[in-house]
Amino acid sequence: MSSTTPTVTPPVLDEPAVRASDADRHRVERILQEALGAGMLTLEEVEERLAGAHAARFRHDLPPLVRDLPVDELAPGDPSVAGWLPRLLALVVHVLGAVRAAVLTATVRQRVLGGLVVLAAVVVAVVALSAGLEMAFSPEDGEHLTGG
Structure with missing residues (x-):
């Protein structure tokens, strides 16, 4: 079996x-x-x-x-x-x-450098976001986004 x-x-x-x-x-x-x-x-x-x-x-x-x-x-x-x-x-x-x-x-120097990199990334993101929003809401060639 x-x-x-x-x-x-x-x-x-x-x-x-x-x-x-x-x-x-x-x-x-x-x-x-x-x-x-x-x-x-x-x-x-x-x-x-x-x-x-x-x-x-x-x-x-x-x-x-x-x-x-x-x-x-x-x-x-x-x-x-x-x-x-x-x-x-x-x-x-x-x-x-x-x-x-x-x-x-991390050492103190590495922490400071890392903080500066993060701060720079945040600034770049805010600038890119604000530029993108400005382009999205600004009229182009006299036309509005509402189609008028």
Whole structure:
């Protein structure tokens, strides 16, 4: 009589650790984003686990980050419109975490330079926006936007 249940062989403990790839880390990241969207994790938990995923050097470091999640239900499939918000939130959390880490390790000179770059970007954005609005609302060749 043959069994239809596949047998799983336990990992060999003497086996050398296998390095985690970016693709391995991104799979965990997507699962965490889906868990955030499903309300299974808080923003703080996702931020902490994302930091762990990005710091992981070996594949065996990644499964503990999603061990308490129903991975089969959260496995990301085709992106849908309904799933854009959790992914956006996770991206914002990730970027804010990276910025916070960079600020904490930056020197005073780097912080000042970074602040000046941000200020310059804001000024350029405001000028571009005001120029675009001015062009949109100004009459061109004597015509108004209302068609008159």
